[in-house]
Amino acid sequence: MTSYFNEMYHDQAVRPPYARLQNWVQSMPAELRQMKQAEAEALFRRIGITFAVYGEGGDPDRLIPFDMFPRVFSGAEWSRLERGIKQRARALNAFLVDVYGRGEIVRAGRIPGRLVYQNEAYEKAVVGIVPPKGVYSHIVGIDLVRTGPDDFFVLEDNCRTPSGVSYMLENREIMMRMFPDIFRENRIEPVEQYPAALRRTLASVAPQKCDREPTVVILTPGHFNSAYYEHSFLADLMGVELVEGQDLFVEGEFVFMRTTEGPKRVDVIYRRIDDAFIDPLCFRPDSMLGIPGLMDVYRSGGVAICSAPGAGVADDKAVYTYVPEMIRFYLGEEPLLQNVPTWQCGKADDLKYVLEHLAELVVKEVHGSGGYGMLVGPKSTKDQVENFRARILADPGNYIAQPTLALSTTPTFVEEGVAPRHVDLRPYCLVGERIELVPGGLTRVALTEGSLVVNSSQGGGVKDTWVLAE
């Protein structure tokens, strides 16, 4: 039986960051809790925050369960995480500038060229282009898990357009509305500055040709997209227009939006559309979502696109293995956050090990997401393991394997009261002229007892995440 680190109760004591919550939860009668839970749900429905996170698809009107028991970090814990996250975000961006430029890291033999240049996410079209301020990934979502008081691991990096940040904001908003008292008792770092910080970050990467206060827009695939709510929520809080491809057009050297008062120039596009769809003249010609000619304007310095096209090559699961190498290579530092040891089934030795230890490992598809196409060895039946073995053998290069991590738990409201449930964390690091990290992030929780899968499509929920002020 694996033992799991409980973030609240450890060594028969309540860990300090949770000290005040002990009283709060003990003094809350069951009826009040149920009432508050119903209230929270009604609030979520009311504001319409019903969408799938992490590109999981599914019913857009589905509500993701919100657990009212907060997840808490001490200031000291957070500052350590913060340094590690910023370090990683810097290295990932340095890597992107490098592989679209001179490719020093490949020349130095620190990462195999085929992994980078033959990667599906490597965009030939932006080779030689240095985006404004040398930033490719402006919002880096780094998925973290914890296994002990001092042990954090990075599960994966999201360099394109990590979603879910609206949950971070709404979870806090709802907690403050429902439990103002605990916010008075605990000194909790605010997160509400995120939209302003995001706007600042985006404005700071305006293109060379922009000689005035930059106009920023959010580009959405449209109102049928499962994350449409998040797009419109962010646009609203940032005070910028939410546009679809059809609202923008290229004329001469610039991009404009169609307004009731005529064309208005756009300088920075925060896009929530994949590379393949943003410009039919450069990528998929059948794309109806994009803006014809956008890439020509981008590449000649007339507009900034965030994340920059091509950023995806840094968050591939196979490239992930080399992030610690990137940190050493570009920053000359030792990584502050550890990677999960990863076996690449494409390598013969690794494959051998994986097949021998299948029942103990977690196996994932290189390009998979959302907790699908994955095997959790210890939680699977013999048949499932054997089935998966056949799938790996059919296409080994498509799979990586990792040890089953003993994900930490935090107390969570369940039917019977309070019980430990496994959690992960996604903080959102902003990279522009400066690197900023809002204290907190999105905590996802596996609501099913014993489950290690936190994805909302498979019984996951979300929690408010606190960082205590020192």
Add this chain to the structure above:
Amino acid sequence: MRLIVDHVTHYRYDLPVRAVVQSHRLTPSLFDGQRVIRWKISVSDGQMGGGFRDGAGDWVQGWTVLGPVSGIKVHVEGEVETTDLTGMLRGHRETVPPLTYLHHTLPTRADMALAKLGEGLEDTTDSLGVAHELSRRVADAIHYRPGVTHNNTTAAEALALGEGVCQDHAHALIAVARHVGIPARYVSGYLHTDGDGTMQEAAHAWAELHVDGFGWVGFDPANRCCPDDRYIRLGSGLDAQDAAPIRGSARGLGEESLDVTVSVQTQQ
């Protein structure tokens, strides 16, 4: 050789369209084999947009036309001094790593038949020889015949048909080369054919393979040769669409029809 190019593309719309946006790769490449004496691109009622040299060394130029318009004329005229480098792309500045050209695209995906076309060369150490052999095999397998294939025909389809035009030859050679691990790309440009330089209906296309020790080398299976001083190179890409001299899009309901004339003459 001095080559004089006159290339006109007429776009017509049965209903006026509100705007047109185009991205051009219509400027001769900079390398030792060609020197531009004069070159002019014009787009009727067009506004020149952003232009830049991309990582593959091509000059890419955006254009927009504000409607309503029922037709657009893209006119390329110029004169280039060419030198026969037996297909070598010497002195060309580019930064895209050759490995990138191992990416598969839909028209250049190798099926069983294409894979088979590349067999039996594993033990050959002469990589330039391998490239020539592949080009020869493609030329043998696909006979030049206009009108049987179209813009979206894949290499596999052309091979099954056994017939096609320069686009199909180039796609097939690219597919086979990538399959055996040789980076390969599609090149678009002009070709001066013997005789009086009569009007042709399309520009020309061929393939380039990245050969160890030589760098990028051009192969034109359609004409069973390597590009020489009769060729003008404009740009490259993973396949025909990626390397297209003109990519465009019109806003409006008008159905587009196209009319192309190309003339490449030697200076008398």
Add this chain to the structure above:
Amino acid sequence: MLSRTADNLYWIARNIERAETTARFLEVGARIALLPSAAGYRNEWDSLLRASGTADGFAKKYGDPVQRNIESYLFFDYDNPSSVANCITRARENGRIVRTALTTQVWDALNTAFQELRQLERTPRSQLDLSRLTEWTMRHAAMVRGAIDATLLRNDGWDFLNLGYYLERADNTARLMDVKYYVLLPRVEYVGSGLDNYQWTTLLRAMSSHRAFHWAYGGEVTAGKIAHFLILNPQCPRSLITSIQGMNTHLDRLGRGYHRSSTAQGNARSLLAQLAEMRVEDVFEEGLHEFLSRFIGEVAQLGVVIHNSYLNGDVR
């Protein structure tokens, strides 16, 4: 503001107003059908479908105008672009697209109408009588309108919403009046008879205006008074002149806000001038149907001009 945002706001209003009008059509039809008539009720329902511009679609799907089918077609049928269900669903979708341009109250009103519609659709038809359906529609239309008036910022978005309302209303009032023309068509000798007056009264009722009419005019109901009321009286909330006046107000506001005038502004102004100088005698001289047809055409043209002046995204 984004042209697409403006367009969606404009269509929220048009769709809601159209849903309400379709419900009014149903009510007029049901009342007229209760009367003995020379041509039979079929003919009256047919006139109604023709006036609402849905006759062809209906004939294709159902053939003969049977009341029950007409009710289904006008209220529930998604094949009918003007059905109440279609209009409400579309209005809610327009609202979802521009959610950030709306207040919570307006969104709530749209969303509630939509959710209740879903329930109505699941209710057996035997439990739904016509008056319940028409009242339901008018209540929700009023709630949306009220939320807009009470809570929305008076910016250009508000102008586009109102333009949608007034344009749709002008068109719909004209069409409702035209129903009367179609019903009367077969026998000219009915003019001035008890039947004629009853029909006019029904029309007023359907526009929730018969009390207002009596306050304003008193005495006998005559075609002249009613035409004056519905076309030329600026006190009547649904009259053509009120609608055109409203469009002028909002186009002028836009012109001031944007520091530029538009073709739409000019067109609306001349349409208003035309109505302002008109006497009810002029209307009858031209022929009520002829006048209404011309007016419907001019309003449609104004819609096209508004689209080109602000909404189509090609504004320079």
